Amino acid sequence: MKARIVSLCIFLLCIPAVCVAGVLFFKERAVSFAGTGIVLLMLAGYFYVYEKRNSQAWELVIVALMSAMSVLGRIVFAFLPSLKPCSAIIILTAVYFGRETGFMVGAFTALVSNFYFGQGGWTPFQMLAWGLTGYFAGMLGKWLARNRVLLLVYSAAIGVFFSLLMDLYTCLWMDGKVIFSRYLVMISSALWVTVSYAVSNVIFTGIFMQPFGRVFRRLCIKYGIGTYHPQEKPSERTELH
Amino acid sequence: MEKLSCKDLSFRYNTNSADTLKNISFSVSGSGVLLVVGKTGSGKSTLLRLMKREISPVGELKGSINILGKAQSELSPLQSACAVAYVSQNPDTQTVTHKVSSELSFALENIGTKPSQILSRVGEMATYFGIEDIYSKPIEQLSGGEKQLCCLCAAAVLSPQILILDEPAAQLDPISSGKLFSVLRRLNSELGTAIIIAEHDPSEIFDMCDSILALDDGKAVFFGSRESFVKAAVNDPVLHGYLPAPTRAALKLSKTVFTVKAAKTLLEDTFGVTDAQPSLSAGKPRTDAALKAESVYYRYDRNSEDIISCLDLTVYSGEVFAAVGSNGSGKTTMLKILGGIIRPWQGKVTVSGRNVRSYKNSALYSGCVAVMPQDPYDLFICQTVGEELDKSNKDNELFKRLCSELSLGPLLDKHPYDLSGGEVQKCALAKLLLTDPKILLLDEPSKGLDPQAKAVLGRMLRKLASEGRAVCIATHDIEFAAEYADRCGLFFNGCIHSAAPSGEFFSYNRFYTTAASRIARSVFPDAVTVSELEKCISGGERR
């Protein structure tokens, strides 16, 4: 709790500070400076809270396993042009293991997959975008787990959201501020990418929904981990046999 | 002083109605080594996990566990974490990080040691155990034996007083398990660490253990010193199965020895040394080759080294052929090539007289070749065993026959990962036999099985061969190969050397051979397995 308050205070103080600094130093490109600063601050705040919280060993293992799975997914599905399963995996993990796990899986997927594909200025934006993908999915987890159609709609919507956010990032870099007409041009020229994000999210969520659900439910029932059964309290110690 | 003792320990899992452990009492003194033996499912793992508080299973516990003179529950968390270390069977499920260096410092980081101290502790230990060469490697690049050694060191870095090992060598080949045990021996004799170890095949650990606990169905059927165990084993066929080859041989002469050296001397003194060479079996030339590989070469990519080079091999119908060799030598790759799963860049593989490449689509795998992967769980990607078997089920008669022969009935509705190692082996075999293959290729079929399950598997392989199928196994388990294979060949440096009938193969090998053959070499040159040796001793002419 203390960690949360400290983080919140720093967060609330730092955001205006970054904005002021941006205006002060880089008049023309204040928005891009402030944007980058805020994204970095949000990530730092979230990681700080994560660091201070006591996590069970299995929570770490699940985060690591699912992030590794989505990096692997990016590699093994590479034969399909422009279809990536990462978002679908992040969403499904978040639905079954909650929003914190979802956020971390998203953020780590971006960070670690860029170890292989090259870090860049986009890394923090990608971390935040995928992190939020998982966070929102975790927040809506209760409904998404029950309703398949809703899950598919959510994954399509989040695909569009992801694409718009990355376009916004490109736009920020290009202009240092958002010129609406150029943003529109960007969006329409990247329409194919947006559609492919949404489509691949729907396809992969559709494919993985049942098998991943079975695997996660099995983990929940056999070992008592995860948030799938809200009525059953997950036991603290795990059990074999 | 007693380091660890249990009194009247009973344990019941929350999900079970019956007790898993019943009234078990034992103790480990100062720097003693306790060997725990028992079948799979006899409660060994449960017992060992109960000794380590952090990972003890959830359930109802009766009786008392005392560690270092205190009740287990009275130890502080730090004390409990540091005093007892635990290493389990599969190294892949124990390594947490991506590098050996971070794996070794993991435990020290957890208890909040200062960074500068961590490095000196880890460095000191890596030097002591001689693992500097793997220290900065990624864990993925280690062999199975090195991984397990890394796990052992990662657990021992907290300098524990008691070390608990649950079948640490089950996945290892004899050479790596020998290395592991020599490290254990040093921990025990030079540092005085008490060791509790469970093993399926205790022959390597037998000469270093002080006391033995035998479990059967949750009950302690024996607890006492090693010598009294040997005495008890004379009349008990179950305990007798756990004795190592030298002891069994000497027992026929009513003596108790534990090492190959002592047994050899005893035999030579009793029967006298003979100059006779092992007999050569009159091999008649065979023509019914089921599988043939001619000068096969394989490498992962163009710029790497050849893993298989100039491999020539023929496997005949109706025989069990065993390719023996150490782990990581490329046996698995060889089996995959023979089974047509991966293609060599040069050379020809012929199956039933036809080139593998000429089989279209899945023709090769329906009624011709079947390959059992090293991890038989890999064959199961459906939710239940029954579903998976249905996929390859083309003949209901055969399905029913196999089910009753292998008694699969109760397993069909289970999730594959809920099965034990022996059970999944059976189900995988059933899945392969459903295609009625003429050639069966099995990769390390005896890995991780207890002696009973091994015997069942061996008999099954013999039966399949007697039906006229060609069975080819790759294994590091030379005792298993000696017992059940018709012909053996040593896989080394990318190809098979010296394929010969297994009796001849092992009696002519000097180093890489069974313990029984090493004992009997100078006296009964033809004895290769323990039972053959025992027969020779009973019928032998004493000096």
Next chain:
Amino acid sequence: MCYLKTFDPTVPMMYFACVMSICVFTSNPYLQACSLAGGIMLLIFVKGRRSVRLLIGCALIMAVMGATNPLFVHRGLTELFFVGDSPYTLEALLYGLSLGCSIASLLIWFSVFNAVISQDDILAVFGKRLPKTALVISMILGFIPKLRRKYTELLHAQYGSGVSRKPSLKRTAAVFTACLSAQSERVIDISMSMKARGYGLKSRTFAHRRRFRKKDAAAIAVPLALCIACFVYIGSGKLDYWYYPRLSPGGFEPAAVMCYLLLCILPVFFIVKEKFLWRNCPAKT
């Protein structure tokens, strides 16, 4: 390169942060030229011939940005010609070039960053401040090769059951899921192994290979001082530069530009020093 590796990884990280915090946000052409020059020099030092493709790409980006910006922005007074009804101005062209320059220097500097900073350096920097995060990253890096191997094994087992070798969405998805279900069985074993080694007892520390030394502090102080100086100049408004409506005449402050140029070519000093060290090194004979 090996001389740079003798520093604590915080030093290069900090250095890159200093350089990039200015070069990608400023619109002052003099500063941008400095960062571009320094970045290209370093890139060639670090990567040699392999840098050619990136450099060509960056030149293309700058050209495209410069040429297209006047199509969207019609500010500026020096009209070159008209596209339809709207003017194509010199100021907008130059502003576009400046934008392209930002992006190019970002790409170039990140390329240098990726070449200099390894996985382990990132882990070490994270690990000191965020030991748990570093642990998770390390676990992920451990999982990826395990999963890849399992995936191949499962795929080979599927080949052995007569499944087609052509990659298809259905087959890949089935094997991929099987891979997850196989690894998820190990989650409990791995977490048991973590608990058995005292995970969760106390807050974690992190074993890093070297301490932060005086040499590191000195190496970090120089770029930090230069960076702060630049920021002071930027804050004072002496480096303000505008393109519209007409290119600003000022914005060139020799001291500040020198500071930034020095900042950008600082590593060259170490690279030269390394060459010098090796030349006089007795180990060579």
